Amino acid sequence: MTETPRISAGQIGRSIPRVEARAKVTGTAEYIHNLRLPGMLWAKICRSTVPHGRIRHIDTSAAAAITGVQRIVTAADIRNVIAEPYYGPAFHDQPILAEEKVRHVGEPVAAVLAADPRIAEQAAQAIIVDYEPLPAVYDEVEALTSSVFVHDQLKPAGTFADLKHLAGRRDTNIALDFHLRRGDVEKAFAAAEQVFEHTFRTQQTMHTPLEPHVAVADVRDGAAVIHSSTQNPSFVRIEIARLLGWPENRVRVKTAFLGGGFGAKVYVKVEALAVALSMLAGRPVKIALTMEEQFFTISRHASTFRIKSAVDKEGRITARHCEVFYNGGAYADIGPRVAQKSGFTAAGPYDIPNVAIDSFEIYTNRPPAGAFRGFGMPQLVWAYECHADLIARGLGIDAVEFRRKNLLREGMPHATGTIMRDAATAAVLDRLAQRIGWGQPFNRGNGTLRRGRGIAFGLKAAISPTTSVATVAIAADGSCTVYCGTVDMGQGSTTAMAQIAAETLELDAEAVRVVAPDTDVTPYDMGTLGSRSTFHMGHAVRLAAEEAKAKLAALAAETGVPPGTNLPLAELFRRKYGMQAGTVVGSGSYLPSYVSPDHATGMTPNATPFWMVGGSAAEIEIDTETGQVRVLRLVTVADAGTPVNPRIVETQLTGAAIQHLGMTLFENMEFTDGQLRNPNFAEYKIPGIRDLPEQLTGEIVDAVQQSGPYGAKGVGETGTFAVAPAIANAIHDAVGVRLMELPITPEAVYRALRTAAGDPLGDT
Amino acid sequence: MSAAPRTIRFTLNGSAVEATFPPHLSLIELLREQFDLFGARESCGQGLCGCCTVLVDGNAVSSCLYLAAFADGAEILTVEHLARDGRLDPVQQAFIEAGAFQCGFCTPGFVLMTKQLLDDHPDPTDDQIGHYLSGNLCRCGTYPEIIAAVLDASHCLTVSL
Amino acid sequence: MSPFALEEPASLAEALALLDPDDPGARAIAGGTALMLMMKSGLYRPQRLVSLRRLGPALTGIHTAADGGIEIGAMVRLADIERSGKVRAAAPVIAETLLTHSNVRVRNVATLGGNLAHADPHMDLPPVLIALGATVRVTGPAGERSIAIEDLVTGYLETVLANNELITAVSIPPQTGRRATYAKVTARTADDWPALGLAVSVHAEDGVVRDARIAIGAATETARRLPQAEAALAGRAVTDTTLREAGRAAAAEAPVVADHHGSVAYKRVLIEVHLQRALRRVLDGAAR
């Protein structure tokens, strides 16, 4: 590597438009949604109509009679091509098509193949399945003690050593339990001046990326090619290779731009079925879910969080006990990791000497829950920041003052024992307070319109250990291509990686090309998830670019170019190869250091490569006659280290905040007896342009992630953390009532007001 | 009798075309399957997200809820027709400059609805922007930037009038 | 969608002949926005659709009558009604209602006839048209008849129309001296279906209500008038007490049903509050 001190090439901190901007506004950007292959068949899925049941019989005769139907496939057929057809990142619990039993409404039971998607659809609807209904369990707390078991036995994937002890456990709905113990919690509670205890709940929600899940599989001649809207092509490759018993190099996974992901498209979703169907049909097969089908595929956990804090005379939190129950639905997906990797931060951004955390991933007969932008954090922050406000009120201390007093600051140990580094908790809290005008008088409304303000913030640990690998190639004309498996689903990674490579190689970011992930071409990457890419892949791209740069320097030396000469790269190649020929390739691999938490205590000196701090402050107005909440101002502030592209970072923050305004006020997967009543945009309402707060801002504080590439770190999730508690705290400020559950509907607010007035509203 | 394929003629992005298809085809299916136009996309399938927006005789419609047969004799414009001779439409340019998209899946729909808005109201009020664009959804939450793009484009169009 | 036959007759008579009172598998299609949704979800699988697009100008006109009333053809698109100067002059509340009705793309396609025949309880125009005292003109094999809008719908997606009867026009009587407004109350996003649709049309003079027509939609199984609330207003001076009594009467008499948007009790609260506010708006002259 070069010894010369690096002078900034000025590519970091540039708010250039996304490199693919033109393709996106002209409608030519590539999405797998658009892909058709010659000879391709369409698959449509027949789904379970019962939440829990034994499959007695599948009658495909009417479907088979429809002209144009190529093939109807059930679980038995899948076994002919995949011997053990169960998949999942943490547990191998999910069948490609239901075998013997169904465990949630909407579970795939059979698939129909036809050249015309309309015929496949019609036939899928004509399949008649006879179920023997079984008792079912839906609530995460009930499932703890229920005699109904969603699975007979736990089947953890071999990939994770720390899950091995769960193998073979029977008669439980607890897929995973995580525990953290620090200090002496019981003693601290016994000695407390005051104890506060609350239970908060959140609802099940769905990511609803506008491009629904889609995969096209083409398996032939002993090789599988899968075009997928996946957020982690490398994982899909590994998992499909495992299912097929093939080496990785016979499985190729390609992506394009994703029409949104938000965590819905991590790990295997429709790919395994597409592969099996292509093998059975001997032709390429496309599965493109509808918006409705997405709701049965993956979701965000509903949750119950019991939180209890001990406080001393000075208003310091001396102990906290957190019991978090994540409703994982019928299949674990990545839920166990949510329970564990978010679970350990459940005590919040506070310095608390005695902490006990018990976090559970629970099976129920609902559609599966997995990762959703924030990875369990919005549920946690909702509870601990509402709780913080209630404590401050109980103590008669200003809510921001209370937080400052208890703040987990730089250099202090986190509940895990890890010393806090580069987590701008104080700066974020201060900026929030400043932006919302905390402590200053404001118009509190009058009559039936009342206004209030609230603040909330949270702390997330980036998930570890994870690896990214990248290569950077310099062609003989000097042009630069980056090969990395980071998937651009709107977060702007293509642009950010171009900027990082350009910074290292002293080029213009606009001149760098970043290829779309293709596991035959782009090296391993753990996945585009958990806000990890800027940090991990950013490092890998930087390392690859540095290596390429060093090789170019060596080439210059070899060809006798004196140091400091400003020779165009193309000339360098020509000198070496005698014509426009050759490629210089640099590669970079990045794995941050990490120490696994102790199994019994959850303690570790190195819990995470970086911390994410994000908060929101809200000013709201309530119509006390109807409970209608209007959000007047929503300020979101984050520590994003040094932003690679400040404008994209701000858009990430406001975008995440708007999305979570939906979770706060509108979105709710509504069930009656396990039947989802609203799997569509007519009844599952996401925010539109008329739902925006009157003022909406997203901003970052001055911060540097010392260990990050050019000081950067991830930010994709940070804006999601604290929207809900900020709004609930503002409501409390305005009208003195506390909402303990999401979403905060006008009716819920109105009922709370009536209850507080001693005149509760009945049902009719 | 008329469940059989029918043949219609219409103008598509300025060219006279003919297509033969069964009556139960939607316009978006026709555009994708027979004309390789992928700028309009089916997402919600219910008329609510606007990803499938195309113009029929100058009026924006959800092509996911529009029978292909109703295109008979009509003039259909898709997002592909906006950039002419390599030059972007001012609305498209404004979307780039304002950074008015993230994943981009909703973008052609928003661009076409913005065209419709500015055709009807060259200098739109906040309410008019809300009324025209409330039928389009952006799950990435890029609305503030979209509003900025609309105002930019309006400014650019009214100045150049 | 499952396959079906599509007919495109050129006259009303032909269209009627293609429909059969005993065959629900054949239906009219106008804009198709509602039907497409039903067909895509598998809720309705027709054998044959009869398009009304080519029936000619008889169904696409907007005519002002000498008395100031107005007649709107069944095939007039909602967007054209929204922009029509004649409609705005006769009943401005219609254009105001359409602004937040569905969205621009739906209004560019959906027709007035399809809107009324669809009979989804959450629709916005039925309560408005009821409050305006409108009627539909219907033609069947036996000839023509007129039906008051409040008598048209009998239940969820059900009307009094025979399967071979078609709506040809909507007549709105003159609104001389009246002011009307419509409150679309959504409980979730702004573009949601209403939890409550409330239309009022009032004739008031010298601070006294001469006559009020109040119609409700969305919160009830079908759109309907609220006679007791109307009675609470008729002949009464406009005071807070009068309005409150009307609000209470409306909340008490409406046969409210619960749904995604709220419980029965909560919708009654919305009725009581929003009726008073709507009345205030029209009576204070801030007519919408």
Ligand SMILES: Cc1cc2nc3c(=O)[nH]c(=O)nc-3n(C[C@H](O)[C@H](O)[C@H](O)COP(=O)(O)OP(=O)(O)OC[C@H]3O[C@@H](n4cnc5c(N)ncnc54)[C@H](O)[C@@H]3O)c2cc1C
């Ligand atoms: C995205 C979306 C949002 C919507 N939002 C709203 C909203 O906010 N408020 C609201 O009120 N509505 C809303 N709607 C419903 C909308 O108003 C109806 O879909 C539309 O008005 C139906 O008109 P159409 O011409 O498309 O009817 P079609 O779909 O063609 O027909 C509907 C029904 O009417 C019958 N029919 C059609 N014409 C006649 C006729 N002349 N005589 C007898 N029967 C006839 C058909 O057989 C069919 O049963 C929404 C719809 C969509 C798709």
Ligand code: FES
């Ligand atoms: S796909 Fe047509 S409007 Fe959503």
Ligand code: FES
């Ligand atoms: S940019 Fe992703 S949906 Fe709008």
